[in-house]
Amino acid sequence: MQSMMFSPDNLSKSLIRVMAFLLFISSILPVTQANEIQLPEIGDPSGGVITPAEERRLGQAFMRSIRSSMEVINDPLMSNYIESLGNRLVSGNSLASQPYSFFLISDSQVNAFAGPGGYIGVYTGLITTTQSESELASVIAHEIAHVSQKHLVRTFDAVNRMSLPAAALILAALVVGAAAKSPDAAMAAATGIQAGLIQQQINFTRAHEEEADRIGIQILADSDFDSRAMPVFFARMGKATQIYDSGKIPEFLRTHPVTTDRIADSFARAEEYPYRQRADSLEYHLLRAKLRVAAIGNTREAVTEFRKALEDGRYRNEEGQRYGLVLALINNRQYPEAEKELKILLESYPEQIAFQVAQAQLAQQTGQPGRAVSILTDSMKKNPGNYPLSIYLAEALLSQGRPAEAIPLLEKQLEGRPDDIRIYQLLARAAGDSGKTSLGHEYLAEFYYNSGNLQSAQQQLEIALKGKDLSYYQSAKMAARLKQIRQELIEQKKREQ
Numbered sequence: 001m002q003s004m005m006f007s008p009d010n011l012s013k014s015l016i017r018v019m020a021f022l023l024f025i026s027s028i029l030p031v032t033q034a035n036e037i038q039l040p041e042i043g044d045p046s047g048g049v050i051t052p053a054e055e056r057r058l059g060q061a062f063m064r065s066i067r068s069s070m071e072v073i074n075d076p077l078m079s080n081y082i083e084s085l086g087n088r089l090v091s092g093n094s095l096a097s098q099p100y101s102f103f104l105i106s107d108s109q110v111n112a113f114a115g116p117g118g119y120i121g122v123y124t125g126l127i128t129t130t131q132s133e134s135e136l137a138s139v140i141a142h143e144i145a146h147v148s149q150k151h152l153v154r155t156f157d158a159v160n161r162m163s164l165p166a167a168a169l170i171l172a173a174l175v176v177g178a179a180a181k182s183p184d185a186a187m188a189a190a191t192g193i194q195a196g197l198i199q200q201q202i203n204f205t206r207a208h209e210e211e212a213d214r215i216g217i218q219i220l221a222d223s224d225f226d227s228r229a230m231p232v233f234f235a236r237m238g239k240a241t242q243i244y245d246s247g248k249i250p251e252f253l254r255t256h257p258v259t260t261d262r263i264a265d266s267f268a269r270a271e272e273y274p275y276r277q278r279a280d281s282l283e284y285h286l287l288r289a290k291l292r293v294a295a296i297g298n299t300r301e302a303v304t305e306f307r308k309a310l311e312d313g314r315y316r317n318e319e320g321q322r323y324g325l326v327l328a329l330i331n332n333r334q335y336p337e338a339e340k341e342l343k344i345l346l347e348s349y350p351e352q353i354a355f356q357v358a359q360a361q362l363a364q365q366t367g368q369p370g371r372a373v374s375i376l377t378d379s380m381k382k383n384p385g386n387y388p389l390s391i392y393l394a395e396a397l398l399s400q401g402r403p404a405e406a407i408p409l410l411e412k413q414l415e416g417r418p419d420d421i422r423i424y425q426l427l428a429r430a431a432g433d434s435g436k437t438s439l440g441h442e443y444l445a446e447f448y449y450n451s452g453n454l455q456s457a458q459q460q461l462e463i464a465l466k467g468k469d470l471s472y473y474q475s476a477k478m479a480a481r482l483k484q485i486r487q488e489l490i491e492q493k494k495r496e497q
């Protein structure tokens with residue numbers, strides 16, 4: 001949770017700021033925007049502690065709400081990187097008894113947050129600001145600690161006199177609303193939060209922050225990352241804060257003020273663990289290069305920048321730099337040059353999935369879709385069940401008019417990722433391409449549902465049910481799903497009145 005830490009003397013000022021913000025948002029957002037939010041009625045309003053199943057449901061609703069208000073990255077390689085890093089941190093310690101989901105948000109702010117149900121969001125701006133993978137891991141470890149220590153659940157307990165949806169709205173506003181200017185903030189204001197409850201929440205979070213630092217350092221050490229990366233990152237951010245004027249302080253620092261006490265505390269804690277120098281993974285540098293290419297925007301400028309830095313030897317990681325050049329060249333349609341640079345990378349790292357995907361992409365762009373399919377199929381044999389490869393192979397198969405082969409690949413991936421909108425999008429296309437129109441609409445309904453758009457999900461299911469190609473079982477299943485979505489829509493409208 002991107003919880004707010006306040007010193008006692010600025011508490012009331014901060015409280016006023018939060019309230020003022022919520023009220024401000026409620027006054028500028030039209031009511032129709034509030035319609036986008038789905039937070040189902042969950043749990044017994046008088047029941048106190050939320051059960052793990054309820055928390056997961058709340059988490060899924062939270063995630064749909066995030067998708068409808070923020071730019072969640074769906075690039076399979078990028079998603080796969082942050083998931084692997086997060087899972088490595090989680091599996092290294094004994095604290096993890098609950099599910100976690102890690103995702104990236106395309107936003108230049110230096111920020112990260114943990115929502116309910118173990119959903120942890122990382123801003124791309126944080127990744128580009130870190131100077132080592134351990135620094136990035138340290139912020140994620142801090143967020144994991146918020147989840148493993150049940151800070152959010154404890155906060156629910158603290159506000160248990162409210163109904164859970166109302167509490168959820170407050171949390172959404174506090175966790176991401178302030179950063180995202182999400183419509184949730186408007187809803188939170190509309191439900192009439194009492195100042196006292198927010199104050200109670202804030203009182204909780206200071207202790208939470210200290211605990212998240214302490215446990216976070218332990219998580220880092222348990223996963224063989226450099227535990228000193230946390231104080232080092234804090235210290236650098238602290239220095240950076242001095243040069244920002246108050247309006248430009250990064251969001252993470254606003255919510256995680258770096259005081260000298262905090263830096264000293266975390267240095268002292270990190271010292272308790274043996275020193276470990278850990279080299280960054282190649283994937284960390286590849287992700288940073290990809291983000292840099294996207295940030296430059298102009299394809300020709302990107303080529304110039306990456307090429308010049310390579311020639312001058314100005315880079316932290318040569319492969320990362322060259323990979324950025326390859327991507328920039330592909331974007332700029334300089335295919336033979338891209339091929340040449342990629343060959344250098346593949347000679348050193350023939351098994352690197354990102355390089356094989358780039359090779360397949362090049363084949364695709366140069367009119368060799370068959371070659372793209374065979375590159376990805378070969379790679380799949382060595383990496384069975386791999387998520388990015390499955391997605392890219394499915395796309396290549398679809399572009400070759402082979403939807404029947406793409407469908408099982410995608411359905412297999414869906415088993416482990418039931419809310420992945422990119423998979424639903426591809427499945428909808430694959431079903432449509434193979435003449436299964438109703439199935440296509442059904443997948444499209446799930447795409448909309450998980451994107452946080454209930455209205456369109458309902459429409460797609462209504463269309464799907466009119467299909468003549470349905471078995472009894474299929475239409476019964478769809479009708480049940482439609483009923484469920486309609487119910488959620490009704491509850492949503494009720495809350496808005």
Ligand SMILES: [Zn+2]
Pocket residue numbers: 001002003142146209212256
């Ligand atoms: Zn925190």
